[in-house]
Amino acid sequence: MFKFILPHTLHKAGILGMNYRNYEIIGKNNPRHLYPLVDDKVQTKQLAIQVGINTPELIGVIDAQFKVKNFLALVKEKKEFVIKPAHGSGGKGVLVIKKFTQNYFRTASERVLTYNQVYQHISNILSGLYSLGGRNDVALFEEMVHFSTNFNRYSYRGIPDVRVIVYKGYPALAMMRLATRESGGRANLHQGAVGVGLDILTGKAIAAVQHNRPLIRHPDTHVDLMGLQVPFWKEHLLIAAKGYEMSGLGYLGADIVLDQFQGPMMLELNARPGLAIQIANQKGLYHRLKEIETFPKNLTPEERIEYVLTPQKA
Amino acid sequence: MFKKLKSVRFYLTLALIIASFWAAFSIYYKVTYWGFALEPNKLTNVWAIETHVTFHPTGAPIKISIARPNTDNTFKILDEDVIAPKYQLNLEQNRIILTSNPQKKEQNIYYRVLVYDNTDGKGKAYAPMPDAPISPIFDEQTQLIIRQLISEASKFEGNPIQQLIKLFAQEPPNETVLAFMPKRKSARNTAMIIKDILAFQKIPTRLAWGIKLAEDKKSFSADVMLEAYLKDKWEVYNIETAQKGLPENFIIFQHGGDSLVDVEGGENSVTKFSVIKSTSTSFNLASHRAKLMGDKNWFDYSIYNLPIAQQNALKWLMIFPLAILVVVVARNMIGIKTMGTFTPMLIAMALVQTGFLSGLVCFSLIIGIGFCIRLLLSKLNLLLVPRISAVVIFVILIMQIFTVIGYHFHLDIASSALFFPIIIMAWIIERASIIWEEEGIKNAAKEVFFSIIVAILTYFVIVNPYIRYIMFAFNELNLVILCLVMLLGTYTGYRLTELLRFAPLSKDKTDV
Secondary structure: OOOOOOHHHHHHOOOOOHHHHHHHHHHHHOOHHHHHHHHOHHHHHHHHHHOOOOOOOEEEEEOOHHHHHHHHHHHOOOOOEEEEEOOEOOOOOOEEEEEEOOOEEEEOOOOEEEHHHHHHHHHHHHOOOOEHHHOOOOEEEEOOOOEOHHHOOOOOOOOOEEEEEEEOOEEEEEEEEEOOOOOOOOOOHHHOOEEEEEOOOOOEEEEEEEOOEEOOEOOOOOOEHHHOEOOOHHHHHHHHHHHHHHHOOOEEEEEEEEEOOOEEEEEEEEOOOOOHHHHHHOOOOHHHHHHHOOOOOOOOHHHHHHHHHOOOOO | OHHHHHHHHHHHHHHHHHHHHHHHHHHHHHHHHOOOOOOOOOEEEEEEEEEEEEEEEOOOOEEEEEEOOOOOOOEEEEEEEEEOOOOEEEEEOOEEEEEEOOOOOOEEEEEEEEEEEHHHOOOOOOOOOOOOOOOOOOOHHHHHHHHHHHHHHOOOOOOHHHHHHHHHHOOOOOHHHHHHOOOOOOHHHHHHHHHHHHHHOOOOEEEEEEEEOOOOEEEOOOEEEEEEEEOOEEEEEOOOOOOEOOOOOEEEEEEOOOOOEEEEOEEEEEEEEEEEEEEEEOOOOHHHHHHHHOOHHHHHOOHHHOOHHHHHHHHHHOOHHHHHHHHHHHHHHHOOOOOOOOHHHHHHHHHHHHOHHHHHHHHHHHHHHHHHHHHHHHHOOOOHHHHHHHHHHHHHHHHHHHHHHHHHOOOHHHHHHHHOOHHHHHHHHHHHHHHHHHHHHHHHHHHHHHHHHHHHHHHHHHOOHHHHHHHHHOOOHHHHHHHHHHHHOOOOOOOHHHHHHOHHHHHHHHHO
16 A cells, blocks of 8 residues: 655655755755745736736725725726635735626636635635735736637646746746646645646657546546647747746746736746656656756757757757 | 965864863863763662660660761762751760750651762772770789680681681681680671770770661671781681672671660660662762862752753753754765755754654654645735745644644654644745745755655654763763864765765766
């Protein structure tokens, strides 16, 4: 039932452990003072606009409890919107409203909330319930992403997104996260979402896991996951690579969604991307990181993507 | 960058080695010179010797001289006091001098001394400087008998002193010995004669007066040993068995001289010695040992010289670093995910105070009830800070009710509620309910469960009396732990749980 494996075997497979990631990779490539840039989604958005990365449009910000009661005024022009904490992580506190009236709000995962519940949610965001370390936070109102229908069959409700690990500006590993019934429409692997490892050159599925166990079909929609191919793959990679210039972080995770009308958009950057992506890819990160260290430095994001996509075997 | 890591690890390893050496030296020093035991509650004998002098005053001014124990050898004085009202007290070397104006009634003087066996702390007991040999004067006839005695003694085994003692101890007595012996045979008289004969042979001797320590002993006379100066040092001989060396339980009050107690201005004086044995932990005696060692100052600034209340508080603190080490290992090497970094440690601390089972039951009850209340609270849609504050107050109320119930129904389980850290309890409840709401009951239960597992682990480390004693008595170990914890901060290997987590990953690799 429980199967342990020798550290030596793991090491040979190039699996990155948590301690190694924290000490050798994050500790040495991500200066602490840069964290606020990616931890605060308002700042991330501004930076993204500066380097020309597409992100969901900001509708407004609520930064004080007394303003919470006016949140309807903020979105009255909109048909749908997303509320998220500026300092949230792992999708915590994100509320996607796809239809609403004065009193009722329908979420992307088909839950119906009352005005009071939404009010409470925003209020919780402000008091820091979802933010790192419980600090006071602000609530972000964004345009909802009309995520591409390409993935409809692959995800049980929720928004599938692409996570790309970027090391020193070069994409290292990528996966797509698909919501399941078990994950409650969220794309968090530890809540039971499916992770599909993607070939970094093509954006095609190479492996899929749920709860660390390999699988071929989506547990709810029963679609063959191996048939997954992310369109606009090069654009995805480019957005991820630009995250390096944007944040200055040597090791980062870029979360990208595909909008039906506007193409790939950056949702957020993560300064401490998790290691589950290795399981989704059935492949360790270590050797890839060492390989990237030999890549040329001081290239533009476009040049780097060209470099990665061009076969180097000479 | 690699170089930088290497140097950090190098310096931390160096620090660890230095700390270990320092700790090893310090432990050695404390054990050897301060007499710290390596196990808790090691007992050392403490003897209370009471010298009780009674006499009738003659009407002249009174002067009493009482010998104090000689602390050259393994026994050390812990405490002494004299009960002699109206007397003036003076201390001379190795003697207490009591003087008083003439008295009328019968006098009772008590001198009580507490000595302890210092063999645990082998301090620098110096050897007494020998006196020059004394030449006795005998008439011709006596000299003749003495020569005969010496020749007869030479038949016995041992050195001349042992030979003589054996000759005198012979039963029935030798005729020559009888001729020389006074009518009343006593250890003291025998010793005096042997002393004279040895002096004739130019062997300096003296009598060592003291008390043979035995439990609940009462005696009207002091015990005596014969000391002879041979080969540059004084050697002690048992006057009855000729055995060389000071018996373990013999404490010398005085070298040479006639008696332990001299009374001037009194008659019919009677001296009674009594001995009571008690025990004390060798730890309690450390301060006295340090004092005798001459590093009293050093000891003064150690934690062992603080008032007991502070010592107990420190005893409690000194175990923390080890508990922290357990948490570090559990999180960074094993990879157990717990609620809050030090929450398990704080739970463990509480368990030590409450007792394991009752504490665990009580903890679960408080968390359980608090959790139910928290579920009701979430319906009220309160803001975060007031909500967590409400949970804190609820926890306090639960504890209060538990304590009252525990008192009235004599339930240990309930009355142990008080020892749990309130804020920590409230945060466990709050966090657990948020995880429940966001990630499901499974994840919430998992995190609480693992926190308790680490807490139990920590508990068993810190509750061990042996470990607690070691960490307090040899607190320099905390320096080693500090270096170890910092060194663990550079550990980049896999966590134990990762071997499980990534197991499916490398299976493919090995199959290929």
